[in-house]
Amino acid sequence: MELNSNESSEAQMALSALAARARRILKSDEAAAAIWKGIVRAARDCERWGGDWPTDRGCENLLQVRAAEELHEVLAGHKLGWLTLEQPLADIIWEGTSQRGRPQTGLSEQKRADIAIWSKSERIYAVAEIKRAEADRDWQLDLEKIARILSRYGRRQGNHMRYGILGVFISRRRGSLLAERGVALKKLAATVAANFGLKQRTVFDHGNLHHYRGGDNTGWTCGAASVVLSL
Numbered sequence: 001m002e003l004n005s006n007e008s009s010e011a012q013m014a015l016s017a018l019a020a021r022a023r024r025i026l027k028s029d030e031a032a033a034a035i036w037k038g039i040v041r042a043a044r045d046c047e048r049w050g051g052d053w054p055t056d057r058g059c060e061n062l063l064q065v066r067a068a069e070e071l072h073e074v075l076a077g078h079k080l081g082w083l084t085l086e087q088p089l090a091d092i093i094w095e096g097t098s099q100r101g102r103p104q105t106g107l108s109e110q111k112r113a114d115i116a117i118w119s120k121s122e123r124i125y126a127v128a129e130i131k132r133a134e135a136d137r138d139w140q141l142d143l144e145k146i147a148r149i150l151s152r153y154g155r156r157q158g159n160h161m162r163y164g165i166l167g168v169f170i171s172r173r174r175g176s177l178l179a180e181r182g183v184a185l186k187k188l189a190a191t192v193a194a195n196f197g198l199k200q201r202t203v204f205d206h207g208n209l210h211h212y213r214g215g216d217n218t219g220w221t222c223g224a225a226s227v228v229l230s231l
Contacts, residue, residue: 024080024119032201034067034071035128039063042054042067042169043224060131068083081119083118084115084118086112087113089109089112090109092124092149092159114128114130119160126164127146127164128164129167134172139185140188143166143189143227144196147195163229164230166227170223172221185202196229200230201227201230205223
């Protein structure tokens with residue numbers, strides 16, 4: 001039996017509605033791609049406005065805003081909830097079933113996540129930290145912060161957290177291999193993930209941004225990376 005055009009359209013709408021209900025949160029790879037895209041946008045904006053990069057002016061907040069804008073577009077497009085900036089961890093700590101007891105070392109209600117992703121049921125299920133710094137120690141602190149949130153307040157404990165993302169902007173003077181920083185970040189992410197019993201995926205690409213070519217000692221190149229930690 002063949003369906004007429006109206007029946008076929010209604011069937012497609014019903015299937016789309018079912019798919020939307022089944023897919024209640026943004027997938028981690030989609031969130032990571034949006035954050036990566038936002039970091040690239042921020043770097044290009046800085047250069048377009050005044051010839052600088054985020055590392056020149058310390059404008060980490062622009063990286064955060066551009067990442068949030070790209071995340072919002074994806075969330076709104078799929079009608080999967082919303083996000084907030086500078087989100088106090090208190091809202092994560094005091095929801096779900098792991099409310100009792102002292103917060104895990106390194107976490108407190110006063111600490112904040114750069115970006116929190118909310119479901120339509122008004123639960124925070126993912127967080128993101130955005131960095132422009134190149135020091136391993138800075139990356140490690142943010143990765144451990146994300147890992148602690150997931151290990152204490154994740155779905156293994158009956159809570160809502162599913163994944164966390166670290167987005168990074170990196171720049172290096174010519175003569176220093178940018179790829180080495182990507183390798184260092186990936187190794188660090190693997191170590192943190194192993195210490196907390198988490199999965200990790202690191203995506204690093206330095207071919208996406210303009211390379212400034214000055215003299216022998218002034219050439220710079222830059223890249224964007226994202227690390228996903230998940231349960």
